[in-house]
Amino acid sequence: MRKLGALMMAAVLATSWSAHAQAPQPAQRRQPQEANGYTRYELLAPGSGKFRIIYDITAVRTGATAFFNPIRKGSVASDESVTDMATGKPLKFAQVSGESAKTTGLPDADPTYDYIRVELAHPVPADGGEARILIEKTYEDAKSYYVQGADLIFDRPLGIKKNAVVLPKGYVLTSCNYPSQVTQEADGRLRISFYNITPGEAPLKLRASPGQLSATPTSVKGKFGERAKQTRDIVYFLQPPETHAFDLYHDYTEEKAGVSRYINVVRPGSVATNPSAKNLDTGESIPAVHMKGAEITKAGIDDPELGKVTPESEIVVFNFKPLQPGQSIRLRMSETYTDPGRYKLVGDELVFDRTFGRAENAVVLPKGWMLTNSSAPVTVSRTDDGRVRLDFNNARPDEVEALFTAKRVSAP
Structure with missing residues (x-):
């Protein structure tokens, strides 16, 4: 409530x-495919170049029966799954080329990209209706996530406006170039979270160093929520x-x-x-x-x-x-x-x-x-x-x- x-x-x-x-329909812009995006990046073992992505996104194009999630160039995707948020049930999906995406539901697809094509549980309802989905996948991208000396670096421009990056256990945040909330999660990991209200990408760069933190409950628990997740x-x-x-x-x-x-x-x-x-x-x-x-x-x-x-x-x-x-x-x-x-x-x-x-x-x-x-x-x-x-x-x-x-x- x-x-x-x-x-x-x-x-x-x-x-x-x-x-x-x-x-009104006459001369209007093409209706966007998506809205309300939130991405959580969970950094995996340092040196692996891998991070788990949990992507909460809403399909809003009236009548759409499929949703297309681009796979960023330079990243290798694996361990994908897709869930319908309303019911909690899994959805069918497949990796397709940009050319295929253009002819199967995304006319403005970039032909140089590959996409995850998700079959929605139902067509997006009219009058502002939505189809909410959760996409999970693991990316391997050594250019975005790498080790420098004893430190780990996450350096990645983020176009989605609401994001969180979770450090591996045993690491503490030593620098962050983008104004962010910092929260210690229940298991002791640190979460760096932000809502980008500018029209451009967030040029996020994080540095973390080895360090142990206790996982005892924080004294400020419940005093603020994750703004990006609201x-x-x-x-x-x-x-x-x-x-x-x-x-x-x-x-x-x-x-x-x-x-x-x-x-x-x-x-x-x-x-x-x-x-x-x-x-x-x-x-x-x-x-x-x-x-x-x-x-x-x-x-x-x-x-x-x-x-x-x-x-x-x-x-x-x-x-x-x-x-x-x-x-x-x-x-x-x-x-x-x-x-x-x-x-x-x-x-x-x-x-x-x-x-x-x-x-x-x-x-x-x-x-x-x-x-x-x-x-x-x-x-x-x-x-x-x-x-x-x-x-x-x-x-x-x-x-x-x-x-x-x-x-x-x-x-x-």
């Missing part, structure tokens, strides 16, 4: 997709500012066996309406139950982020079939929020003032409005329907204070 800021109503999903979701993101679609309203959707992956619901704690000062949800893995709708005050107590719902239940307490509950071991579910929850304190019109200026706790946060301005001020770093783009999209992506495990303004643009 997680705190949910707010989401957009289902009707808007059909007409107001962001740049990475469904958009699975929650949110997109706001602003209605005209005089309404104080915004529609939004929030995506979240639940993996814990036995869990059968998601609780959205409505932020004080906001009014939530039109709740809906769906399973992105299947496209199926999920019922939503709106509760306040005594209804919450009567239902026996206790959530740490809800705190003490008062008459003003408000939640939205999304119930689904309990997860079995090895299963997971990707949810998209949608609502409309009205929040006069955080979204308003001041004179002729749109003002939006809200904290974002997730790693990935996006706001789509009303049509005809342009950004004029932003307190937090932001990337700016256009959606396929011509609206301005603002992405506040945060690699740090803290909140973003997003205060920004916009004004209408008159015809030149």
Whole structure:
């Protein structure tokens, strides 16, 4: 169960997709093959040049029945396996040439590459549906992973935005050129993890030296999570500012066996309406139950982020079939929020003032409005329907204070 800021109503999903979701078909860009990539590199014995890759990736091209994972030039792949994340069951796959990939599902394949072609458990559903897969393989690449004196070096440009590198047992980190979280795992190994929010590759170079660390529990356990591994993101679609309203959707992956619901704690000062949800893995709708005050107590719902239940307490509950071991579910929850304190019109200026706790946060301005001020770093783009999209992506495990303004643009 997680705190949910707010989401957009289902009707808007059909007409107001962001740049990475469904958009009007005429003259649009080719839909990307994938999204939400996370790669974990586990460095094997020093001197072997080998590392285990665990690649969590989502196929998003509507109707696709196969997914293609390129094999990097200079690397030799072995010990592959592929799993469907929703069911936990294995998927069929084969190594194919780039030419074969071009004619069997990936028209923009590079003919000079080889690919792992994965047969998906089902075609990718329409309207933002997904097919989540886990690819595991071992690479041998002595140019990327090698020994220098007593030290080991991992030197590899990484195009996937979310990554972790796990050192072998008996090694300690002595240098890292890319800002990263460092975590000691339960077995004593060190994990170096980062979320690259720049448009380019991360030119990662790590150096580790021999050294023993105890595997006793850390004193900071549970005080921060791996930012790169977080699975929650949110997109706001602003209605005209005089309404104080915004529609939004929030995506979240639940993996814990036995869990059968998601609780959205409505932020004080906001009014939530039109709740809906769906399973992105299947496209199926999920019922939503709106509760306040005594209804919450009567239902026996206790959530740490809800705190003490008062008459003003408000939640939205999304119930689904309990997860079995090895299963997971990707949810998209949608609502409309009205929040006069955080979204308003001041004179002729749109003002939006809200904290974002997730790693990935996006706001789509009303049509005809342009950004004029932003307190937090932001990337700016256009959606396929011509609206301005603002992405506040945060690699740090803290909140973003997003205060920004916009004004209408008159015809030149």
